Amino acid sequence: NRNGKMCLPVKKEYRSSVPGSVIDKSATGATLFIEPEAVASMNSELELLKMEEENETRRILYELTAMVAENREVFEADKRLIEKLDYIFAKGKLSAAMEAKEPQINTERNIRIRNGRHPLMSREHAVPLSFELGDRGNGVVITGPNTGGKTVTMKTVGLFCIMAQCGLHVPCEEASLCMNNQVLCDIGDGQNISENLSTFSAHITNVLDILKKAGPESLVLLDELGSGTDPAEGMGIAIAILESLRQCGCLFLVTTHYPEVKGYAEAADGVENARMAFDRETLQPLYRLVQGEAGESCALFIAKKLGMPDAMLLRAEQAAYGNLKPERLQAESGGKKKKHVILPEGPRIRKQKEEKGIQKELAVKFTVGDSVLVLPDKKTGIVCRTVNEKGVLQVQLQDRKIWINHKRIKLLVAAEELYPEDYDFSIIFDTVENRKNRHQMERKHQEGVEIRMEEE
Structure with missing residues (x-):
C-alpha cells in the first residue's frame, strides 16, 4: 500500500x-x-x-x-433537574457517611454544638466537641498547649456554620446554628521558627481587611492572634483587635498564647475564656474544650504602615507598655460613651418580609365566577382570576378580559349562588378553539395541537 x-x-x-x-x-x-x-x-x-x-x-x-435543537428546552430542563437531583443525593450520601444530623437554624446569633466532630476526622478517633457562643457573650478566647486542638476546634465551628448555610447536615448529636452574612478567617497552618516580619505583615493585612468587612451578622475566626513578632507589641495588637471585634458586635473565636489576652478576656464584657484540657501527669493534651476557664519587634510601626487606625494603635501601646494614661486614651477615643460606628463593607442578610393579609382577605371576598360591577363604567363582568399580591384581579367583560384593581370592583352575586358545585368555568372563559384542542388531547396525543393561555 x-x-x-x-x-x-x-x-x-x-x-x-x-x-x-x-x-x-x-x-x-x-x-x-x-x-x-x-x-x-x-x-x-x-x-x-x-x-x-x-x-x-x-x-x-x-x-x-x-x-436535539428542536427539543433544546426539554434537554436543558432535564439537565437542570438531573443536576438538582445529583446535588440532593450527594448531600444525602455525605450525611449518611458522616452519620450527621440536621442542625437547627436560629436568628438569635447563638451557636450551640453538642458532641460535634470535624467532618474530616474519623468518629473513632475524634474527641467530641461541645461548644456555645452567643448566650454568655459574643467572643471566646481559646488558650492551651501546642497541638492541643485549638485550631481544629475553631475550624469545626466555622465549617459547621458554612455547612448549615449550604443545606448540609453536620456530624454531631445536636446543633443550633445561626445564619452569618460572612465567615471571615485568618487561620495560618504550617507554623515554624522562621516566622519573620513578612509573615506578620500578611496576618495584619488580612485582619485589617476582616475588620473592615465584619458586622453584627458576621462570624470571625482568628488563629494565633498577634503571633509572628515581638511578644509585647504582638500582645498589645491582639488586645486592640479583640476590642475592635467586641465593639463591632460580631461573633468571634480566637486562639492565643498571650497571658495578657487571657486577662483581657476575663475582664471585658461579652468575651469569655476557654482552654484545651491538658493532663499534667502524662503531659499529654486531652483535645477537650473547657469554656469559662483560661489555660496554662516593630509590630506597632508596621501595623500603622499597613493602615491600622490610630485608636487601635493607642490601645495596643497601652496594653504593651502601660505608658499610655487612661485619660489620654479616653480623649483620643472621644470618651467612653462615644462609639465610632463604621458600617461593614460586606453583604447583609435579607430578612424575609411578613406576608400582607390583604391578598388572603380579598381572595375570600372575590372568587372565580363571581358576578361583579366594574366602576366607574358600571359594566357587569365575571371574575376570571382572583386577586394577586398587587391587589389586581382579572374580569371577563362582554367583549374582552381586563385586569383591574380590586378597589374598582363591587360584588353583585357570588359564584356559589350562580353555578352548581364543581362547575367547569372553562366554558365561559376559554376560547372555542382551546376547548376543542383540550378535548382532543384528553382523548389521545395530537401532533401540533396547542393550548394558548393568556399571560398575566
Missing part, C-alpha cells in the same frame, strides 16, 4: 510487462511500485463509496443535531 493505493513491487526491467501506473519507487530505484489497471478502477469505485459513506454519516449527524 503506497500513498493509499494498492501496488505491486516490480523490478525495473519488467516494467513493460505489467500494465498500470507507477505510484512510487524504492530508494535505490531498482524496484517500482505499480498500481495495476484492474486495481485502479476498483480503487476509484472504493473512493466513491467512501465519499458516499462520509456524506451519509454527515446527513445522520445533521438530522440528530436538528432533533
Whole structure:
C-alpha cells in the first residue's frame, strides 16, 4: 500500500510487462511500485463509496443535531433537574457517611454544638466537641498547649456554620446554628521558627481587611492572634483587635498564647475564656474544650504602615507598655460613651418580609365566577382570576378580559349562588378553539395541537 493505493513491487526491467501506473519507487530505484489497471478502477469505485459513506454519516449527524435543537428546552430542563437531583443525593450520601444530623437554624446569633466532630476526622478517633457562643457573650478566647486542638476546634465551628448555610447536615448529636452574612478567617497552618516580619505583615493585612468587612451578622475566626513578632507589641495588637471585634458586635473565636489576652478576656464584657484540657501527669493534651476557664519587634510601626487606625494603635501601646494614661486614651477615643460606628463593607442578610393579609382577605371576598360591577363604567363582568399580591384581579367583560384593581370592583352575586358545585368555568372563559384542542388531547396525543393561555 503506497500513498493509499494498492501496488505491486516490480523490478525495473519488467516494467513493460505489467500494465498500470507507477505510484512510487524504492530508494535505490531498482524496484517500482505499480498500481495495476484492474486495481485502479476498483480503487476509484472504493473512493466513491467512501465519499458516499462520509456524506451519509454527515446527513445522520445533521438530522440528530436538528432533533436535539428542536427539543433544546426539554434537554436543558432535564439537565437542570438531573443536576438538582445529583446535588440532593450527594448531600444525602455525605450525611449518611458522616452519620450527621440536621442542625437547627436560629436568628438569635447563638451557636450551640453538642458532641460535634470535624467532618474530616474519623468518629473513632475524634474527641467530641461541645461548644456555645452567643448566650454568655459574643467572643471566646481559646488558650492551651501546642497541638492541643485549638485550631481544629475553631475550624469545626466555622465549617459547621458554612455547612448549615449550604443545606448540609453536620456530624454531631445536636446543633443550633445561626445564619452569618460572612465567615471571615485568618487561620495560618504550617507554623515554624522562621516566622519573620513578612509573615506578620500578611496576618495584619488580612485582619485589617476582616475588620473592615465584619458586622453584627458576621462570624470571625482568628488563629494565633498577634503571633509572628515581638511578644509585647504582638500582645498589645491582639488586645486592640479583640476590642475592635467586641465593639463591632460580631461573633468571634480566637486562639492565643498571650497571658495578657487571657486577662483581657476575663475582664471585658461579652468575651469569655476557654482552654484545651491538658493532663499534667502524662503531659499529654486531652483535645477537650473547657469554656469559662483560661489555660496554662516593630509590630506597632508596621501595623500603622499597613493602615491600622490610630485608636487601635493607642490601645495596643497601652496594653504593651502601660505608658499610655487612661485619660489620654479616653480623649483620643472621644470618651467612653462615644462609639465610632463604621458600617461593614460586606453583604447583609435579607430578612424575609411578613406576608400582607390583604391578598388572603380579598381572595375570600372575590372568587372565580363571581358576578361583579366594574366602576366607574358600571359594566357587569365575571371574575376570571382572583386577586394577586398587587391587589389586581382579572374580569371577563362582554367583549374582552381586563385586569383591574380590586378597589374598582363591587360584588353583585357570588359564584356559589350562580353555578352548581364543581362547575367547569372553562366554558365561559376559554376560547372555542382551546376547548376543542383540550378535548382532543384528553382523548389521545395530537401532533401540533396547542393550548394558548393568556399571560398575566
